[in-house]
């Protein structure tokens with residue numbers, strides 16, 4: 102097997118004295134959807150954010166396309182071909198949909214803009230209808246679509262998504278997950294998906310990691326984890 | 342007022358809106374009486390060494406009458422009875438102008454109350470209009486409202502511009518009016534510059550006047566000691582101020598909000614104190630005088646020019662008039678201010694300008710999109726500083742004298758007030774606020790020490806009614822042609 106697109110080895114990260122990650126190892130291969138599930142406070146968002154440089158890892162190593170990116174500033178990392186739709190979406194509320202998308206494309210050659218915009222609108226026709234509307238007045242689902250579309254405007258090699266299903270109705274969740282599946286299947290986009298919604302995430306992803314207390318508790322193919330008793334008991338029972 | 346509002350909200354539905362408004366107004370007048378009676382009504386006077394108490398019942402009574410009618414007008418306006426409210430406003434204003442008041446201040450207050458009522462009424466109507474629109478909310482409606490607003494903004498903008506261009510040709514344009522207009526435009530230019538830093542990039546800079554000072558002193562030294570002409574010294578002063586911006590910005594722009602404000606405040610004071618104490622360099626408290634006055638491309642504005650120099654009026658075959666210089670200065674600052682304005686409007690649509698605004702909305706999201714926050718803020722800081730430097734040059738050449746006194750914190754506060762009042766980021770709002778703030782402080786010059794009080798009162802009132810500034814609406818930088826893609 103070729104070298105993974107992104108490799109995390111023995112990653113530690115802390116907020117002041119609180120150690121949120123205590124030696125995490127994760128590999129993401131080109132073309133995969135990898136999901137990270139775990140309880141609230143397990144450190145999922147922290148892992149995703151420290152892949153982007155903040156909080157800075159206190160120990161361990163992150164390599165992207167064979168290049169050591171540990172300790173780079175966030176904006177430098179994002180320019181290497183990683184994009185994220187952060188927890189809570191963080192779209193620009195006073196800016197219009199179109200302006201938000203333009204912001205997503207700041208690091209790319211403007212020559213690609215029209216093409217990328219077209220693709221974004223094909224993925225999310227709703228955004229096309231709403232392109233003149235301010236981000237803050239979009240519905241939660243639309244905001245999530247915008248956050249994903251904005252991330253994709255930078256033509257990333259790796260897309261990081263933090264809880265895209267948060268606070269959305271099941272039907273919208275299915276729509277969004279369907280789009281993620283299409284992006285992966287049609288464009289070969291590598292996706293790292295942080296999710297609470299373990300059942301849907303495992304259905305969508307190829308492989309998965311379970312994070313607990315800042316450590317990887319379990320990992321394997323999605324099918325394996327879906328069939329695993331412990332996972333079922335902790336993350337799936339009573340769920341969906 | 343808050344007390345009365347609360348009551349109005351919790352009381353069961355009253356018989357008629359008019360009665361309710363009356364009751365409301367009476368209640369507020371009562372509160373005013375309770376407060377003003379002892380505070381204003383009784384004055385201790387030193388009479389022959391012993392303190393006695395004087396009663397000023399006339400003033401209190403008149404004040405309470407103003408409060409009563411003011412509140413009545415507001416209450417009526419809030420209950421949808423706009424016409425009676427405007428009537429009261431007109432009455433108050435007329436009374437303010439015509440009646441013999443015990444003190445001038447009361448007359449001014451009556452006029453201000455009238456004006457406030459009108460503003461409140463209009464704002465209410467506009468809001469109701471917006472709400473009725475929002476009721477049928479589809480996104481095309483929002484876009485339509487946006488378009489109308491843009492049309493209105495543009496119309497008003499052109500109107501103001503036309504008025505400015507025509508002003509010097511008006512028969513009433515004497516040197517006082519022109520000087521005031523020049524002051525307004527100078528502050529407008531400064532405020533537009535600061536608007537880039539605060540309004541667009543969201544960096545609270547309380548020491549903006551430092552860059553104004555750097556520009557002015559650079560200009561003074563360059564033109565006086567090194568023989569630079571205006572057009573040579575102007576860009577150099579701007580660039581020098583911008584470098585100062587970078588120098589200061591680099592270490593401090595990592596700071597956030599309050600910390601940045603405090604550091605910039607300190608920086609402003611440091612510059613002033615250095616200028617005050619570095620006598621060899623800056624002339625200390627005496628400043629730098631006899632800075633060469635601006636000429637019209639080599640033709641000075643003087644009655645009798647030295648041998649070989651053609652003064653301005655001879656060049657055009659006019660009679661000498663001291664107004665010529667003022668008019669030229671006026672147009673010059675108008676052009677400079679417009680340059681800043683057009684530059685800001687343009688740069689908002691470029692990636693860097695959009696990044697400033699995005700940074701103000703969400704810095705974390707910006708980082709995640711690959712934007713380097715420090716550099717982006719630095720450009721905003723430097724460009725804002727550069728415009729302050731230009732304004733400083735203009736100031737130096739028009740006054741032909743600079744001293745640290747012109748660059749106190751009060752100036753920064755004034756410019757900041759204009760930006761905040763204008764609505765942080767709105768170009769037209771800032772222009773209106775500059776006219777309002779400088780115009781009002783001029784208009785109330787007769788009130789001497791009350792002037793700042795009235796100014797403060799005005800600020801408070803505006804912040805109550807328009808907490809986000811006069812024009813707080815942010816226009817999108819990209820216009821959408823329904824379904825037809827992007828127009829940059």
Ligand SMILES: Nc1ncnc2c1ncn2[C@@H]1O[C@H](COP(=O)(O)OP(=O)(O)OP(=O)(O)O)[C@@H](O)[C@H]1O
Nearest residue numbers: 116119121139140141142143144145146147148297
């Ligand atoms: N900015 C911060 N400062 C201090 N502690 C933090 C900060 N962000 C997160 N933490 C702590 O780090 C731990 C991991 O948080 P994290 O946000 O990574 O959890 P999570 O797995 O994403 O949870 P959730 O599913 O609720 O989003 C938690 O104990 C949290 O309190």
Ligand SMILES: [Mg+2]
Nearest residue numbers: 145146147188
């Ligand atoms: Mg999280």
